[in-house]
Every structure is written in C-alpha cells, then in structure tokens.
Amino acid sequence: MNPGPADNPPAQARGDEARKRKPRAALFFYEGFISVSPSVAGTAQELLARGYCVDIFYNSPPIDVPPPNLPPEIRLHEHTPWTRWITGPIINMLRHKALRRISRKRVDEAVQKESSLFRAWAKALVIFLEFPQFALFCRRHYEAADLLIAFDMTGLAAMSWTVPAQMPFIYWSLEITPLVEATDLVSRWLKRHELRRLPEAQAIVVQAPERRALFERDIRLPLDRYVEVSNGPSQPVPSGLAENFFHGKFPIPPEAHVVLHAGLISPSYLSLEVAHTVPAWPQEFVLVFHERQHRSPKEPYLQAVQQSGGERVFLSLEPVPFDQVDLVYAGAYIGLVCYSNMSMDTNQTTAWASSGKLVYCLRHGLPIVVVSSAPPPVLTDWLCGVWTPSVDGVGPALAKIAADYEAYTARARQAYDALFDFNAAFDGLMAKVAGN
DSSP states (O other): OOOOTTTSOOHHHHHHHHHHHSOEEEEEETTOOGGGOHHHHHHHHHHHHTTOEEEEEEEOOSSOOOOOOOOTTSEEEEEOOTTHHHHHHHHHHHHHHHHHHHTTSOOOHHHHHHHHHHHHHHHHHHHHHHHHHHHHHHHHHOOOOSEEEEEHHHHHHHHHHHSOTTSOOEEEOSSOOOGGGOOSHHHHHHHHHHHHHGGGOSEEEESSHHHHHHHHHHHOSOOTTEEEOOSSOSSOOOTTOOSOTTTTTSOOOTTOEEEEEESOOSGGGTHHHHHHHGGGSOTTEEEEEEOSSOOOTTSHHHHHHHHHHGGGEEEEOSOOOGGGHHHHHHTOSEEEEEOOOSSOOHHHHTGGGGOHHHHHHHHTTOOEEEESSSOOHHHHHHOOEEEESSGGGHHHHHHHHHHTHHHHHHHHHHHHHHHOOHHHHHHHHHHHHHHO
C-alpha cells in the first residue's frame, strides 16, 4: 500500500519541521554590508555549523557591493527603505561634491573637518528616515529565536523594537561612537539606548582592549562580559590560491611587488596622499587600490589619485564576492593600512584594531605598513610590519621589509594564528553565553 500524504509529507514541509526543532539565531545588522563585514558573515557561518537556523535582518546597502554569497541555509531578510530613492541620490551628490573639492588639493584640516561633519549629519538624516522602516520590517518577519545578536547601535535599537526586553542577547560592536562625539539628536538617542542596554547583554564583543576602553569610559564600569573576536573570516584559507590576481588584471611586470591598499579609496584613508608618494618608492614596488564597492574611474577623486601616482598606481574598482576575497590578498606582497590623523573621530583613530584588511593581510603572511598617529600593538608586539606617522615614510618602510621579507612574513602568520583566530574566539564567546 502506498503511503498517503499524511505518511509522506512533502520535502518542504519536512524541512520546515526540521527547522522548528533546531535552535534559532537572529542577527540584526542595520548597515547591511554583509559582503564586506567578515564578523557578520563569519558569525552566521559559525552558528550554522553549530546546528542553528540562522536569520539575518539587514538593510540593502546604499552602495554597490557584491552579494553576501552565504550558504543557502542562512535566511537573508533584506529590507529596502522606500525613501532610498530620496536619500540615495542626495547623499551621493553631496559626497561626490565633497570629494571633488578635496581632489583639487592635498587635504588640510579645515577640509577634513568639514567633510567629517557632513558625513555625520548625512548619516543622521538617513538613519532618521530609514531606521523606523527597518525596525518595523524586523518586527513583521521575526520568528522567536533562542539566540539574539545585535551589531552596533542601530542593530541593537532594531532588536529592541522587535524582541521583548527580557530576552538575553549578545551585543557585537563593529563601530564605536563615544557619547561626547554623538553630536546630533539621532546618534545621541542611539548612544544613550546602547548604554542603557549594555549591562543587560550576555556578552559584549569588541576587537581589542583599546575598543573596550572606549565603552568603559562612557558606562564608567568594567565590561565583565567582554569577549574579543577579530573582524576576520571564519573559514580557513582556501588551498591552491593563485598568486597573480593583479598581475593578470593589470600590465604589472612579473618581477614587480604589489603593495595592496584594500578597501575604500577615500581621504579618510589617505588614498591621494599615498599615491603622491609612489614615484619616490623603490622601483620594484607598484601600488594597487582595490575597492570594496563598484566605482567609476571618472570620479574626480579617483582621477586625482591615478594622476598623482602615475603609471605605477592601479585602481581595481570591481569588488569580488565575499568567498573570493582571499584571492585579492594572495596576489599581494605587502599590505598598506592608512588612517588620516586629522579631525577624525575616536572610532577611526582606533580603526586598526577592528580592521578587516589588517586581519586578511596577516592571514596571508603579508607584512604590513601602517600609517597612523601611533604604532598599533600588533606591530610593536609581533614585529610583523613597519609603522610610520606619515605617508612619506611608506617608501622607506617598504625597503626595510623587503630587506628581511621572509622574517616579516613568518611573524605575520604567527601574529594571525595567535591573535585573529575567529573560530577559537567564537568558541570562547559561545562558552561565555552558555555559562550565563
């Protein structure tokens, strides 16, 4: 006798029933840049491997970045604000205007301060218009979960609107805004809400002690549920990676060494200033800027960067999917991590501690040159690169690394294994949550 429908339910129904029996995790990530946020993607993959059904609630990114490319078992709940047709063109127009002005000359403090102030108020305007829509979207699509993770102040506020207040949660900080720097009404409300809810978290995730100290300064209490998890990938390095990603893409001589400046091409990361120094570098080095978002080479700032650096500067303006990021770093010789020292917020002055590109460089054994106001501890403790306070020191730093390259690359791998093992740190996070 053939089984009837009740005896042999459809595959989809069986899959739904299996999901109901599994623990469920809900991740709230308002910013939406999953494909360029290793922490978010890595968290989802780790939870999936531990038997969770995973839901990620996120805004569609306002810029053109690759799709997340996560396993299909991870459910992606993407929200596109209806006001995006208003906010998107306005923000892009004003951003391009600011970059066009900056591209005409080296960035001075007044221009940098004006640009930073504009970005802060523009972001507040966008959040004011889009956040309520996102929070309502989360509330409509949320299913009761066993584990809640909120990324940053906006993710925490959205979770608070969605889930009953008594539910335990993990707070994961990728960006930090000290209370004194929350100058507009929107960010000030978000910050005060964050400070109210921090004591209720099962665990608070940051990337380094320097970032932890910023929280403790505002709450005036030690973070006793603090866990360090690096902003790096959770998956192991793929085997057999080709090491000619950029040599095959650009007319770079086979013997030339690629210095990689990955991420946003922007005044905040001294892109124009670095490019200006390239003609003075040792002849064996070329500089490649690899973008995280699709950009047009006709943008005035990008044209200024290209012209300033000349024929030894290459702009890689087509980002790769998240699962191919390792190819980019495998094709480089030295990594470059730069942060402007002028008129920057505290989040940026400690950005090296949460830098995904720094982690990726060390993961591939790339020595790093760091341009910042002070040497990061990873360099002073592990000697895996060279620090310089200004872009003028990049060329000499490259020569110093090249003279002892094998030792630098060995120490880079050692630093990665010791400090940036995402899986081991995530195990510690889950153990802390289980012990609460």
